Amino acid sequence: MQFFGGSEISPSPPVPTATGNNAHMMYVFNRNGVCLLYREWNRPLHTLNPQQDHKLMFGLLFSLKSLTAKMDPTNAEKGNLGIPQLPGLGCSFHSFRTNTYKLSFMETPSGIKFILVTNPRTGDLRETLKYIYNLYVEYVAKNPLYTPGTLIRCELFNTALDQYVRSIA
Amino acid sequence: MGREVSESCIDSLLTVMVSTYCNRFYANKPELAARRIEAIGYQVGHQLSERYTMERPRFSDHLEAIKFICKDFWFELFKKQIDNLKTNHRGTFVLQDNCFCWLTRMSIDQSPENGTSEELSIMADNKVMQSMHLYFPCGIIRGALSNLGIPCAVSADISNLPACSFVIRIKA
Numbered sequence: 524m525q526f527f528g529g530s531e532i533s534p535s536p537p538v539p540t541a542t543g544n545n546a547h548m549m550y551v552f553n554r555n556g557v558c559l560l561y562r563e564w565n566r567p568l569h570t571l572n573p574q575q576d577h578k579l580m581f582g583l584l585f586s587l588k589s590l591t592a593k594m595d596p597t598n599a600e601k602g603n604l605g606i607p608q609l610p611g612l613g614c615s616f617h618s619f620r621t622n623t624y625k626l627s628f629m630e631t632p633s634g635i636k637f638i639l640v641t642n643p644r645t646g647d648l649r650e651t652l653k654y655i656y657n658l659y660v661e662y663v664a665k666n667p668l669y670t671p672g673t674l675i676r677c678e679l680f681n682t683a684l685d686q687y688v689r690s691i692a
Numbered sequence: 693m694g695r696e697v698s699e700s701c702i703d704s705l706l707t708v709m710v711s712t713y714c715n716r717f718y719a720n721k722p723e724l725a726a727r728r729i730e731a732i733g734y735q736v737g738h739q740l741s742e743r744y745t746m747e748r749p750r751f752s753d754h755l756e757a758i759k760f761i762c763k764d765f766w767f768e769l770f771k772k773q774i775d776n777l778k779t780n781h782r783g784t785f786v787l788q789d790n791c792f793c794w795l796t797r798m799s800i801d802q803s804p805e806n807g808t809s810e811e812l813s814i815m816a817d818n819k820v821m822q823s824m825h826l827y828f829p830c831g832i833i834r835g836a837l838s839n840l841g842i843p844c845a846v847s848a849d850i851s852n853l854p855a856c857s858f859v860i861r862i863k864a
Contacts, residue, residue, distance in 0.1 A: 679797065
């Protein structure tokens with residue numbers, strides 16, 4: 524009998540390119556599902572068009588949050604089925620990992636969701652996402668020229684974000 | 693001495709003030725909005741200069757007063773001094789601040805890819821909004837100087853963000 528080693532079945536993840544950042548892409552959604560920012564650094568495979576991609580991503584997160592809250596074994600009270608929870612209530616999931624990528628998620632009390640997709644060997648990115656949230660507050664929320672709820676098009680935020688993402692291991 | 697206020701509070705208050713005056717009160721009259729904002733700055737500068745010159749002797753000449761603005765006054769307001777002062781010795785002074793704190797977070801929208809006429813007009817609007825935010829500090833400087841007995845006209849120039857130059861022209 525032949526034994527198939529695990530490494531031969533799953534393809535190894537792509538090595539981060541020299542020019543690109545360590546992250547593949549990033550999404551920022553507000554509480555209404557509007558995609559405020561989509562930044563792509565290293566994404567060879569595009570399956571859907573941008574609108575469908577954003578809707579799928581938002582829907583996925585909504586369902587995942589709901590699922591993790593309902594399946595929480597440590598919560599004493601019965602979860603209220605079907606009622607959307609306020610951000611931060613119940614348990615919150617923060618990442619999932621596949622053989623080719625890792626998706627990290629953070630939701631702020633104001634309903635802003637940050638999603639960062641990186642290579643699967645990345646560690647816990649909660650501090651990274653918190654730092655990115657700080658960048659958001661500094662350069663977007665405090666930008667006098669930015670209207671909340673619209674697409675983020677602030678040079679300073681984009682530059683700072685690119686620089687920071689390049690430095691995460 | 694004196695009470696303190698959080699910087700984020702002031703930043704947000706100024707942002708809302710400029711946008712309210714520009715978009716609601718004087719919606720299609722940017723000159724009126726600018727003059728109103730500058731007048732508010734004038735009042736503020738007038739009162740602040742009173743407070744910050746409390747224990748000082750009178751200034752001997754215009755240059756001393758301008759140096760007070762550059763060093764002590766700016767330090768009280770923004771925790772830093774003016775980085776560069778130039779004059780032509782004939783009543784015109786240029787105060788340059790290399791990192792003006794109310795402008796550090798302002799960034800214009802990135803240039804549009806297709807450059808449609810509406811997006812270009814949005815960019816022009818953004819430039820106008822950027823300059824609107826400068827009327828308040830100009831008013832502060834003008835109010836402070838006029839309280840020290842120096843009538844003048846102040847304008848600002850933001851050709852390279854986040855550095856900002858204030859041009860003071862003293863009325864003869």
